[in-house]
Amino acid sequence: MNNWLLTPALLAASGGMVSLRGVDIAIVTIYFVMVLGIGFYLKKYTTSGEDFFLAGREMTAWVAGLSFVSANLGALELLGWAGNAYQYGILAAHWYWVGAIPAMLFLGIVMMPFYYISKTHSVPGYLQLRFGRPTSALSAVTFAVMTILMSGVNMYAMAVVMQVVVGWDFNFSIWVSSLTVGVYVALGGLFSAIFNEVLQFFLIWFGALLIPVLGLVEAGGWSGVVARIHQNFPDQEFTHMWRPMENFADNPMGVHWVAIVFGLGAVLSMGYWTTDFLVVQRVIAAKNIRSAKMAPVIGAFFKMAVPFIVIFPGLLGRAVLPFHLVAQSAATAGQHSYDEVLPLMLARYCGPGLLGLGITALIAGFMSGMAGNVSAFATVWTYDLYRPFIKKDASDAHYVSMGRWCTIIGLVISIGAAYIVTRFGSLMDYVQALFSFFIAPLFGTVLLGMLWKRMTGAGAFWGLLAGTVSSIAMFTMVELDPSKVTLFAFYPQAKPLAQDMWRALWSWIICVAVTVVVTALTKPRTDAELTGLVYGATELPSEGEFPIVKRPIFWAGLCFAVFLILQWIFW
Amino acid sequence: MESQPKGDRSGGGGRKVAAAVVDPGHREHHIIPVWFFIGVQLLIYGVLIFASGLLEFSHPPDTVLANLHAPVWWGALLIVIGGIYVYLFRPGRK
Numbered sequence: 001m002n003n004w005l006l007t008p009a010l011l012a013a014s015g016g017m018v019s020l021r022g023v024d025i026a027i028v029t030i031y032f033v034m035v036l037g038i039g040f041y042l043k044k045y046t047t048s049g050e051d052f053f054l055a056g057r058e059m060t061a062w063v064a065g066l067s068f069v070s071a072n073l074g075a076l077e078l079l080g081w082a083g084n085a086y087q088y089g090i091l092a093a094h095w096y097w098v099g100a101i102p103a104m105l106f107l108g109i110v111m112m113p114f115y116y117i118s119k120t121h122s123v124p125g126y127l128q129l130r131f132g133r134p135t136s137a138l139s140a141v142t143f144a145v146m147t148i149l150m151s152g153v154n155m156y157a158m159a160v161v162m163q164v165v166v167g168w169d170f171n172f173s174i175w176v177s178s179l180t181v182g183v184y185v186a187l188g189g190l191f192s193a194i195f196n197e198v199l200q201f202f203l204i205w206f207g208a209l210l211i212p213v214l215g216l217v218e219a220g221g222w223s224g225v226v227a228r229i230h231q232n233f234p235d236q237e238f239t240h241m242w243r244p245m246e247n248f249a250d251n252p253m254g255v256h257w258v259a260i261v262f263g264l265g266a267v268l269s270m271g272y273w274t275t276d277f278l279v280v281q282r283v284i285a286a287k288n289i290r291s292a293k294m295a296p297v298i299g300a301f302f303k304m305a306v307p308f309i310v311i312f313p314g315l316l317g318r319a320v321l322p323f324h325l326v327a328q329s330a331a332t333a334g335q336h337s338y339d340e341v342l343p344l345m346l347a348r349y350c351g352p353g354l355l356g357l358g359i360t361a362l363i364a365g366f367m368s369g370m371a372g373n374v375s376a377f378a379t380v381w382t383y384d385l386y387r388p389f390i391k392k393d394a395s396d397a398h399y400v401s402m403g404r405w406c407t408i409i410g411l412v413i414s415i416g417a418a419y420i421v422t423r424f425g426s427l428m429d430y431v432q433a434l435f436s437f438f439i440a441p442l443f444g445t446v447l448l449g450m451l452w453k454r455m456t457g458a459g460a461f462w463g464l465l466a467g468t469v470s471s472i473a474m475f476t477m478v479e480l481d482p483s484k485v486t487l488f489a490f491y492p493q494a495k496p497l498a499q500d501m502w503r504a505l506w507s508w509i510i511c512v513a514v515t516v517v518v519t520a521l522t523k524p525r526t527d528a529e530l531t532g533l534v535y536g537a538t539e540l541p542s543e544g545e546f547p548i549v550k551r552p553i554f555w556a557g558l559c560f561a562v563f564l565i566l567q568w569i570f571w
Numbered sequence: 572m573e574s575q576p577k578g579d580r581s582g583g584g585g586r587k588v589a590a591a592v593v594d595p596g597h598r599e600h601h602i603i604p605v606w607f608f609i610g611v612q613l614l615i616y617g618v619l620i621f622a623s624g625l626l627e628f629s630h631p632p633d634t635v636l637a638n639l640h641a642p643v644w645w646g647a648l649l650i651v652i653g654g655i656y657v658y659l660f661r662p663g664r665k
Contacts, residue, residue: 351632
């Protein structure tokens with residue numbers, strides 16, 4: 001997804017794209033002081049397992065909602081998608097709209113009641129309640145490994161970006177960021193992680209919002225942006241979202257609308273937003289079921305606005321930059337790559353002070369990405385692996401202590417992973433791909449588990465395994481022989497993003513098919529055993545006593561209507 | 572100390588769950604709201620950015636649209652929003 005990560009040679013670069021003044025350094029330093037201060041402040045409130053791993057289950061809908069969307073709004077995301085927007089045009093906004101909004105609303109309205117009512121501590125925890133230990137263990141192991149690797153990748157990415165953008169030393173960035181994250185998460189657990197994610201949300205918006213605002217002024221509004229792009233890049237389509245997707249060859253991504261709607265919208269994004277514990281954990285921490293349902297809906301409204309600070313700057317780059325950006329692999333001395341578009345736009349409009357705020361937003365994004373990963377890792381390791389398989393009957397204090405220690409250990413492993421990536425840049429590609437292997441099939445397992453009473457534990461386990469193995473097989477097949485991509489993506493020039501969507505769709509279908517067949521051959525559990533876990537065996541609390549404007553379903557409907565209007569505007 | 576989080580279940584045994592969505596034994600912390608910390612940070616940043624914006628009148632930066640003096644009004648906006656958050660969510664306010 002992100003070319004920053006594929007180029008360890010960048011580490012040899014000297015100096016940075018921008019130079020920070022005293023006021024910028026002060027702004028960055030204050031951020032570090034603030035997050036550490038919050039960690040120390042929250043330590044005294046983090047005394048039980050519920051505090052450390054679930055933030056006391058007392059987050060309001062707003063805090064849980066902003067944290068939910070912020071956990072996904074890392075700096076890697078900002079830089080990578082701004083670069084993708086420059087490369088592919090407004091098509092990239094699909095990952096924020098059809099690739100997020102329906103899934104977030106689905107989580108809030110349909111799935112959240114089961115996560116919340118079952119009182120589970122995690123997604124693997126839900127799988128254990130619903131299907132038993134084998135499925136839960138499979139999910140927990142893969143999640144723990146991938147999460148900690150992703151944390152290392154985040155660390156590596158931050159160090160590279162900071163070196164390229166501001167000229168900071170690679171080792172300095174790695175150690176300062178990981179020590180800071182380690183201290184505040186180990187002290188305050190999920191409390192700290194959520195507080196800092198909400199803080200980061202504000203910093204990212206205030207740090208990045210000036211770019212589109214000033215860009216619109218410079219280009220003369222949206223019509224001016226479109227006119228300039230057409231003038232700079234005649235005969236290329238960068239400003240429509242759906243129109244160029246009737247044929248594979250009509251858009252720069254080589255993708256068909258079927259893959260966007262079904263692969264991205266119906267499977268990949270559903271899998272990520274509804275079963276990736278990194279984001280779901282934030283909502284499980286809500287103080288009651290109505291807050292838990294409202295949190296993803298609130299998050300969806302803000303997610304819908306994110307393209308304004310991420311995708312739009314990429315498009316602005318096409319409109320106003322006096323030079324053209326190129327793919328990282330094709331960049332020569334003096335040229336900039338697609339992924340540098342956001343820092344370039346930042347440097348274009350922001351002088352001292354504002355520049356520091358923008359850089360702080362990037363650092364905050366990276367650090368909260370690491371914190372999110374290690375806090376989710378600590379929970380899954382402690383409750384889904386350590387407790388059931390290693391030490392069953394320890395005290396709550398013991399598990400809190402384990403959570404603190406594995407936060408530190410997880411970060412140390414992440415640092416190791418970050419240094420491994422510096423030697424083997426392509427490892428980053430594989431780590432991201434590995435992560436995606438589990439998401440789409442897991443969505444099939446969890447969705448069927450919540451909606452289909454008949455489904456059995458054996459069906460869940462073999463379906464999840466078959467979906468995961470098929471996804472890995474498709475990826476490996478293309479790695480060995482790129483021409484095989486047509487077997488599942490139907491187009492020889494399908495870009496990796498397009499391949500991801502098709503692979504997700506197929507692995508989900510395989511997971512569901514195997515699950516259905518194995519379930520038909522095995523004995524189901526009784527309704528009494530499934531109370532609180534499945535539709536049809538669970539009495540969902542009524543919201544009838546609330547006025548319509550206080551019901552999550554009302555706001556979800558409104559959000560979906562806005563989402564449809566946006567599709568129509570940028571069709 | 573209990574051995575597992577409140578409401579957590581290690582097995583799949585059935586029970587009446589719908590009424591138990593609010594844990595009656597739940598203890599609530601009285602933590603300073605996160606909005607207060609955000610307010611403090613925005614307020615400090617607002618002051619710094621506003622001040623650097625004022626300096627730009629005598630030392631204009633080499634940026635596009637520097638004539639709009641974005642740091643001045645952006646810093647002022649941060650001060651206002653940060654100030655409101657600090658006031659509304661200050662510790663001890665009922």
